[in-house]
Each structure stands twice: as C-alpha cells, then as structure tokens.
Amino acid sequence: MREQNPEISKGIDWILVWLYFILVCIGIMSIFAATHRNEAVVQGFIGLKTDYSKQTLFFLISLVLGTFVLLTDSKFFTATANLFYFFGILLLLLVFPFHTEVKGTKSIIRFGSFQLQPAELCKIFVNLALAKYLSRIDTDFSRLRSQMIAAAIVLAPAIITILQSETGLALVYFSFFLVMYREGLPSAVLIIGFSLAVLVIATLLIEPNVLAIALTVIAILAIYLMRRTIKRNREVFFFIIGIWFICVGIQRFAVPFFFNNVLKPYQVQRIYATVGRDFPIDPNTMTAEDIKKMEDKKKASSYNVKQSKIAIGSGGFMGKGLLKGTQTRYDFVPEQRTDFIFCTVGEGFGFLGSTVLLLLYLFMLFRIIFIAERQRSTFSRCYAYGVASVIFFHIMINIGMTVGLVPVIGIPLPFMSYGGTALITFTVLLFILIRLDADRQMVLR
16 A cells, blocks of 8 residues: 655546536636626625625635545545434434525525535535445445445435425435446346336326326236246236236325325426426315415426526527626526526527537546546445436436426536535535545555
8 A cells, every 4th residue: 555645736637626627617607697787896706795706705615625625535534434424414304403494495504694505415425425335345235235225325315305395405316326336236226217207207197097007008918928938937927917016006196195295386386397287286175375376386487497498599509698698687587596507608608608518517427437437446436426426417407407308406507506505515525536536546445
C-alpha cells in the first residue's frame, strides 16, 4: 500500500473537476438570467439579496467542503459509511417533529434563514452505506438475503421521505438499484420493475374491465403457446396463473389503493396529466371544495408544463440570448430558478445551447463510468456507479418534466438548480468520488 501523498492535486481527475465548474457556472448564469431585474449586477452579487448571489455563496461553501473532502483520507469514508447512514436516518426522523412546511412538502428543517432538506443529504449517506455493504468480504450478492439487505438500505430512507410528502426525492433512491444490477442483481428484477411501471400506466389509460380481460387473454395465449412445455412441467402452468393473478390484483386493488391513500391529490393529478388523462373526479366521495381544488391543481399543472414548453420552443435554434427571454424573464414559467431551470437555457440559448448542456452531462456520466471501471476497490466502484445513477436519474426526470414527458415531481437539475442543500449535496457526492479515484491504487473495504 502506497503512502498518502500530501499534495491535494495528486491523482485528481481534473476533467471531472472542470465539468463540475462549467455546469455550476452555467447554473449561476441561468439563475441570473431568470431572476435579474433592474438592480446593478455587481451590487446584486455582493449584497446577497438576490437568488444568483445566494447561489454564488452556496457555490463558495461547496468549494470549501469539496476541498475538505479532497484533503480527507479515503479510508475515512469506508470507516464511517455506516455511521453516516444512521446519522442520515436520524436527520430524516427529526424532520417529523421539527419540519417547516414549504410548498406542500414537510421535508425541510429551518435554522433561522437557513433551510436543510435531509432527504437530499441522505443520498450521499445511502451511497456510502450501499458501497460499504456490497464491498464486504462476507457479502454474497448472488444470495437473496444479501439482495434484500441491500434493498432495505435503499428503501428505508425512501419510505421515510415519502411520509414527508416528498415523493420526487424518494424516487431518486430507486436509482441505486442500477448499482445493484452492476454488482449482480438478476435482470429479472429490473424486468419486473419495468413491467410493473407499464402495468400501472395501462391501469390509468385503460378501463378496468377491459384491462382485466386483456390480461386474461394474454395469460390464455401464453398457456396455449407453451402447452408442450406445460405438459412436461406443470409448474409452468401455475406460474402463468400466478402472474395473471398478481397482475389483476395490482390493477384492481394495489394501484387504486396507492393512488387514493398514499399519493397526494396533486401528485395523482400530475401523473394523470402526464399520460394525457383527466383526473377522475368522483362527486360521491369528494366535496365541492375538494373538486374545486383539484380543478385548480389541474389548471396549474397544465399551465406549468405549457409555459415550460413555450419557453423552450421559443428559443429556436440559436436562442434569444442572455437576459432576452420573455417567458423566463417575466415569470411566465413557474419555479424557473429551481425545477424549471432548463427552460432558461432552452429559451436563452436555443436548441444549440440545450444540446451543448446535454452533451456536457453525457460527458460527465461517461467519465464517471470510466472512473468506476478503473477502480481496484469494490467500494470505490460501487460508490462511483451510485454517483452516476443519482445524477442520471435527476437529469432524466428534471428535463423530462420540463418538456412534459414525466410528471412534475419537483427534483433539481444537478449543479444548476437554485438551492444550497442540493448544490452542496451534489458537490460532496462528486468530490468524494474524486478523492476515492485519486487513491484508486488502494483497495478499500
């Protein structure tokens, strides 16, 4: 084992560092373009009263924390992974008695003027804990027990986050299943997950009785096509019947229960809007006030996505230019500095600018995967794939919701959306990877 080099720059992947700097600077510029009005630019940055000046401050804080991470011994992250995980769970639990409700979410703790969202920070802790567990010598990931433990590490904070009315961030934790897949999780698990998603969408689009009949026809057709195999092995017949029974049960009972008792009405409305359906209002179970609220939410949800599309489309090929976007400059686009920050890029710099941004993200993701595959340590490799999975999920969902491809669930665009907790989280998440990669000749457990 080599000695630790005292130089901070030794072994650092500067390509990844520069990609980080470029994306953060584009983010600050986009926040400036969306929120700058008539104040003097220099005073706006110095006064810390504007969103872009606050984001600049968050960036400086993130750099300090990133530098601290780069100065830390890599073995520190493996030694404290489980401790950080339990600390993260504790933070999530403290949200319940001490939370501040902000825009319908109960996942934020306020300290004076500072807000902390533990569900964001917990992504770092879950990634460390999962990498720690998968890298243990006694972990045989081909066994169901090990797979269940790894799933529990991921799902525990996700469930707590859902209870805090923060479904969007809770879904991010499912991206860690891609790490498990890389480490040997059977493909059948991902196929089942994808099939379940298709079944849920079909439940929303197709009338219940028609879908039940369609599932039955598919089961009968499968039995007919596999009749010779069934003659040799009767278990195949019971397997098909079992799958049919589960699918019908999900369609008839599980999906309605989840939509009516777990998700909030506005979340259900957004999902229905995404698949092109109106929310089914039942006057027998909903009061006139509830119906009015749902109609208002429907209008708001449709308005948000519509304005987002208009902003991106109005940019054309080359864009209108910095500070010249009418949709984002005059607050037609909702949450344009946070969830819809991509609209500012689309309107200001057009198709060309949006493509460059997506290519930068793609280059970053490929660079992280390249870094992951050159690690000697299982811990470092798993952690790197966790970083790539989280960033990929955020990019896919955030940009997808701005163009109406996925429900508006409110998750930030990495390194760009306004918010101190999000920027600090992504910075620390990435810089831990850079530190581990700098010590890639070491075998960490």
